[in-house]
Amino acid sequence: MTPAEAGPLTGLRVIEIGHFVAAPFCTRLLADLGADVVKVEPPGGDPVRKWGGQANGHSVWFSQHSRNKKSVTLNLKHKAACEIVLRLCARADALVENFRPGQMEKFGLGDARLRQAKPDLVVAHISGFGQNGPYRDRAAFGVIGEAIGGLRHLTNHAPGTSDLPPVRVGISIGDSIAGLYAAFGIVSACWRRDTRSGGDGRGRSLDVALTDAVLSMMEGLIPEYSVLGTIRQPTGSRIPTAAPTSAYPTSDAGWILIAANSDPLFAKLAGVIGKPELVADERYRGNQNRCMHVEALDAEIAAWSRQHSAAEADRILSEADIPCTQLYTAKEIVADPQFRARGMIQEVEDPLFGRVLHTGVVPYMPECGSGIRWPGPTIGQHTGEVLRGWLGMTEAEIDGLHQEGVL
Amino acid sequence: MTPAEAGPLTGLRVIEIGHFVAAPFCTRLLADLGADVVKVEPPGGDPVRKWGGQANGHSVWFSQHSRNKKSVTLNLKHKAACEIVLRLCARADALVENFRPGQMEKFGLGDARLRQAKPDLVVAHISGFGQNGPYRDRAAFGVIGEAIGGLRHLTNHAPGTSDLPPVRVGISIGDSIAGLYAAFGIVSACWRRDTRSGGDGRGRSLDVALTDAVLSMMEGLIPEYSVLGTIRQPTGSRIPTAAPTSAYPTSDAGWILIAANSDPLFAKLAGVIGKPELVADERYRGNQNRCMHVEALDAEIAAWSRQHSAAEADRILSEADIPCTQLYTAKEIVADPQFRARGMIQEVEDPLFGRVLHTGVVPYMPECGSGIRWPGPTIGQHTGEVLRGWLGMTEAEIDGLHQEGVL
Numbered sequence: 037m038t039p040a041e042a043g044p045l046t047g048l049r050v051i052e053i054g055h056f057v058a059a060p061f062c063t064r065l066l067a068d069l070g071a072d073v074v075k076v077e078p079p080g081g082d083p084v085r086k087w088g089g090q091a092n093g094h095s096v097w098f099s100q101h102s103r104n105k106k107s108v109t110l111n112l113k114h115k116a117a118c119e120i121v122l123r124l125c126a127r128a129d130a131l132v133e134n135f136r137p138g139q140m141e142k143f144g145l146g147d148a149r150l151r152q153a154k155p156d157l158v159v160a161h162i163s164g165f166g167q168n169g170p171y172r173d174r175a176a177f178g179v180i181g182e183a184i185g186g187l188r189h190l191t192n193h194a195p196g197t198s199d200l201p202p203v204r205v206g207i208s209i210g211d212s213i214a215g216l217y218a219a220f221g222i223v224s225a226c227w228r229r230d231t232r233s234g235g236d237g238r239g240r241s242l243d244v245a246l247t248d249a250v251l252s253m254m255e256g257l258i259p260e261y262s263v264l265g266t267i268r269q270p271t272g273s274r275i276p277t278a279a280p281t282s283a284y285p286t287s288d289a290g291w292i293l294i295a296a297n298s299d300p301l302f303a304k305l306a307g308v309i310g311k312p313e314l315v316a317d318e319r320y321r322g323n324q325n326r327c328m329h330v331e332a333l334d335a336e337i338a339a340w341s342r343q344h345s346a347a348e349a350d351r352i353l354s355e356a357d358i359p360c361t362q363l364y365t366a367k368e369i370v371a372d373p374q375f376r377a378r379g380m381i382q383e384v385e386d387p388l389f390g391r392v393l394h395t396g397v398v399p400y401m402p403e404c405g406s407g408i409r410w411p412g413p414t415i416g417q418h419t420g421e422v423l424r425g426w427l428g429m430t431e432a433e434i435d436g437l438h439q440e441g442v443l
Numbered sequence: 444m445t446p447a448e449a450g451p452l453t454g455l456r457v458i459e460i461g462h463f464v465a466a467p468f469c470t471r472l473l474a475d476l477g478a479d480v481v482k483v484e485p486p487g488g489d490p491v492r493k494w495g496g497q498a499n500g501h502s503v504w505f506s507q508h509s510r511n512k513k514s515v516t517l518n519l520k521h522k523a524a525c526e527i528v529l530r531l532c533a534r535a536d537a538l539v540e541n542f543r544p545g546q547m548e549k550f551g552l553g554d555a556r557l558r559q560a561k562p563d564l565v566v567a568h569i570s571g572f573g574q575n576g577p578y579r580d581r582a583a584f585g586v587i588g589e590a591i592g593g594l595r596h597l598t599n600h601a602p603g604t605s606d607l608p609p610v611r612v613g614i615s616i617g618d619s620i621a622g623l624y625a626a627f628g629i630v631s632a633c634w635r636r637d638t639r640s641g642g643d644g645r646g647r648s649l650d651v652a653l654t655d656a657v658l659s660m661m662e663g664l665i666p667e668y669s670v671l672g673t674i675r676q677p678t679g680s681r682i683p684t685a686a687p688t689s690a691y692p693t694s695d696a697g698w699i700l701i702a703a704n705s706d707p708l709f710a711k712l713a714g715v716i717g718k719p720e721l722v723a724d725e726r727y728r729g730n731q732n733r734c735m736h737v738e739a740l741d742a743e744i745a746a747w748s749r750q751h752s753a754a755e756a757d758r759i760l761s762e763a764d765i766p767c768t769q770l771y772t773a774k775e776i777v778a779d780p781q782f783r784a785r786g787m788i789q790e791v792e793d794p795l796f797g798r799v800l801h802t803g804v805v806p807y808m809p810e811c812g813s814g815i816r817w818p819g820p821t822i823g824q825h826t827g828e829v830l831r832g833w834l835g836m837t838e839a840e841i842d843g844l845h846q847e848g849v850l
Contacts, residue, residue, distance in 0.1 A: 043631075044631045044632050044634065044635035044647060045631050045634065045635070046635075047638075047641050048634070057662075065627065069628075069631050087663075087684070088662070088663040088667060088684075089663060089667040089670070089671045089673055091670050091671060095663070096663060096666045096667045096670045096671060097662055097663025097666055097667060099666050100663070100665070100666045101662075101663070160806070165781055166781070166785050166807060168784060168785065168809075169780070169781045169784035169785050170780050170781055170784060171780075171781040174766070175702075175766045177688075177702040177766050179682065179688060179700060179702055180700060180702055180766055180767070180768045183700050183768050183769075183770050183771060184768055184771050184776075184779070184781075185771070185776075186771050186772065186773070186776055187612065187613070187614075188690070188700065188770045188771075189613075189770040189771060189772050190612070190613025190614065191598060191610055191612050191613055192610060192613075193607055193610060197607065198605065198607055199692075200600055200604065200605055200607075200679065200680075201679065201680035201689065201690035201691070201692070201698055202680065202690055202698065202770060203598055203599060203600060203610060203677070203679050203680055204678070204679070204680055204681070204682065205594070205597070205598050205612055206594075206596075206597025206598055206599075206675070206677050206678065207594075207597065207660060207661060207662050208662065209616075209660060212660045212662075213620070213623070213660075216620070216623050216624065216627065217623065217805050217806050218806060219627050220472065220623065220626050220627040220630065220806070221476075221805075221806035221808070223627065223630045223631050223634055224450075224451045224452050224476050224630050225451050225808075226634055226638075227451065227452070227455070227630055227633055227634045227637065227638075228451035228452070228453075230634065230637070230638040230639050230640075230642075231454075231633075231634075231637040231638065231639070232637050232638070232639050232642060233637075234454050235637075235639060240451060240808060240810070241808070241809075242806040242807065242808050243806060243807045243808070243809070244805065244806045244807070245785065245807070247781070247782070247787075248782075248785065248787050248803070248805050248807060249805055251776065251782070251787060251802050252802055252805040253614060253616060253619045253620075254614060254802065255464075255495070255504055255508075255614050255615065255619075256494075256495040256496060256502070256503060256504025256507070256508075257773050257776070258507070258773055258776060258777065258788065258800050258801065258802050259503045259504055259506050259507045259799050259800060259801060260495060260496040260503045260504060260773070261773035261774065261777060261800070262777070262798070262799055262800035263496070263498050263503045263796045263797075263799055264496045264498060264503060266496055266773075267772045267773050267774055268613070268772070268773060269772075270610070270613050271611070271613065272607065272608065272610050272611070273607075273608035273609065273610055273611055274611070275586065275611065277494070277495070281584075281586060282608065283595070283608035283609055284608070285606075285608070291608055291609065293586060293587060293590050293595065295582075295584040295586055295587055359581070359582045359584050359587055360587070361587045361590045361591055362590075363590050363595045363596040363609060364590060364591050364592070364593050364595075364596060365593065365596050365674045365675070365676075366593070366664050366665055366667070366668035366673075366674050366675060367668065367674055369591075369592075369593055369658065369664070369665065370665065370668060370669070372591070373576070373577050373578075374572055374573070374576045374577055374578040374591075374654070375654070375655075375658070377575060377576035377577060378573050378575065378576050378652065378655065380654075380655050380658060381665065389670045390670075391669070392666050392669055392670055393665050393666060393668070393669035394665065394666060395658050395659055395661065395665050396655070398624050398628075398651065398655050398656055398659040399567070399624050399625060399627070399628035399649040399650060399651045400573060400649065400650045400651070400652070400655060401628070401632075401647060401648070401649050401650070402575075402648075402650070403647070
């Protein structure tokens with residue numbers, strides 16, 4: 037490895053007035069690439085500090101979710117705190133927030149006021165439904181946004197297969213996708229503003245709705261409905277247009293995922309499961325026929341997979357060069373040699389917990405080192421540093437603000 | 444609305460040598476924000492032109508997936524075609540590709556060669572497992588990458604609930620997330636290169652693995668395992684730490700999603716379902732108790748929801764201000780007033796199909812108009828325009844290249 041250089045966003049100054057998932061995930065991505073992120077928190081801290089598994093009363097997830105950020109406490113119910121936000125903005129490139137639409141205006145921190153403080157500030161709003169339109173003021177529950185964006189209906193077994201409800205993707209995926217879109221939008225707006233040839237020096241506002249972000253991932257769902265009238269339906273573990281591709285049961289109550297839908301791969305698979313005659317079977321000649329007779333085909337494969345543990349099946353299929361995998365949990369991810377080789381599992385020393393494993397930085401940029409500078413800060417850990425360093429405040433001023441309950 | 448201005452990436456020139464989902468989705472996002480994207484295709488076209496629902500033999504999805512891009516055919520098996528790629532790169536800001544690792548080198552288009560043609564080119568590689576490490580050469584099937592990133596295991600009912608396999612999120616979500624990360628990385632690298640103060644004028648390479656991109660979304664999965672030893676498990680339709688929040692069955696074989704896990708919302712819900720006494724029930728006092736007794740609680744709610752159609756339940760709950768929704772399919776998305784108000788459903792005229800509905804541009808930037816300039820091009824629609832306009836070729840030269848099978 038060449039000596040680590042700083043990430044590409046080094047020097048970009050970003051204020052986060054965020055909580056929970058979407059805005060903090062956005063700024064984590066920016067900070068991972070080197071941005072200088074100030075996380076403005078209420079004196080009680082972002083509620084996400086109490087989410088998920090705890091050790092010593094602290095969220096372990098927060099160690100990763102807020103890494104590389106500086107925590108500054110500000111009680112935005114105080115006018116003086118909002119004035120400090122404006123002064124920080126005057127020295128920043130961008131601000132990200134995920135309050136309910138209208139809340140920033142109530143604080144006196146609407147876009148117009150922010151731009152008085154910093155005319156070329158890039159401002160990103162993240163919310164459940166967006167900053168305009170009839171649903172603007174609805175509560176922004178992630179699961180609801182995912183359902184409205186079309187994802188929940190499709191995350192299910194095929195109609196008629198099961199009485200169980202469509203499952204939630206096991207993570208707050210809508211929030212995270214919205215955060216990722218916001219990060220992309222912020223850097224795009226900064227490029228337009230700052231680029232040497234053709235940069236216009238202007239600030240821009242962007243408005244990411246969780247619903248929009250999810251809908252934007254839905255491939256041909258809308259074009260196909262509009263032209264063909266088709267309403268896409270869930271297909272469970274399978275891909276509707278590729279067979280065989282599914283998760284098959286194993287003898288140890290696990291699953292082996294197999295993707296063998298090309299003709300050569302299917303022929304190999306037929307051999308491995310001891311049914312070479314399937315290749316000559318009219319029902320399975322070519323992917324299209326296999327998709328039509330997928331129930332019978334998957335039963336043949338499952339009859340084989342049930343005789344093996346997931347690990348055995350994985351070994352046998354891998355030796356035959358058939359794409360497959362077990363379903364990774366945290367345990368397999370941490371043990372995986374590929375993730376280790378790419379620095380996607382990093383050991384980080386956190387004063388609260390000792391050694392913590394974090395996932396690495398995406399996109400991987402070999403020149404940039406690990407990208408992890410420090411774990412999630414304690415509440416207000418950087419209040420003094422930022423108020424002194426960015427705003428030139430004295431200790432006496434900072435003490436006064438503490439006593440007034442501004443910090 | 445103010446008159447439409449161009450998107451923030453106007454003037455950014457990007458070469459896509461991509462196919463299927465990940466790289467083309469990346470460039471769609473760049474093009475949606477204004478970038479000038481040249482999609483290099485083999486003379487037979489990107490195979491994705493035959494994916495999904497077809498009309499007149501053409502993929503309808505492609506209309507959206509490749510909108511705002513210019514199609515240039517180049518047969519990369521010809522050395523002359525690779526020379527043309529290098530000449531295009533000399534005039535470009537960035538290149539995105541998603542071949543198997545090593546394939547670009549085989550074409551004579553490895554990073555070093557690209558940088559000879561354009562020293563400050565930003566180069567983004569997207570692949571299943573990344574450009575290095577022991578799995579580098581494995582086939583990049585999206586479903587396998589999603590399973591290795593940890594997503595598939597969690598997209599399931601709780602252990603012991605069902606014999607059915609964990610479902611696939613109904614879209615190629617790993618590819619799309621990888622594409623979104625690549626778009627973010629490209630713009631970040633361009634900002635570092637081009638920014639007026641502190642820009643270093645250097646090109647950078649970035650390496651997005653589908654597996655890494657998925658893992659990066661997995662919240663506290665890895666930190667919690669490393670500190671607490673917990674292996675996160677799927678929880679079906681529910682959120683493990685919030686109750687009641689689930690999809691409940693309706694009389695018309697549909698589902699109503701309800702998110703009422705705060706105490707005030709739960710009290711409202713108890714009233715609406717005719718069970719106000721639940722509020723005083725010790726088992727349901729506070730979110731933590733409700734999570735512990737979620738089976739019994741969900742049965743109470745389902746007993747009510749089964750008496751109503753999904754539309755009725757939605758109306759009754761919405762009138763009581765309880766966050767809820769039906770599970771949207773294409774039909775409900777297209778009819779939704781919020782998506783319409785935000786321009787997230789756009790009518791586009793496509794010569795192949797007539798009127799097609801596309802999803803709009805994310806992030807929403809009100810100043811930038813619809814962001815949709817034209818639908819997915821026909822194969823090679825812009826070959827002449829780009830070879831003349833970017834490279835100054837004459838018609839005779841272009842005809843000659845056609846005859847030699849280079850284009």
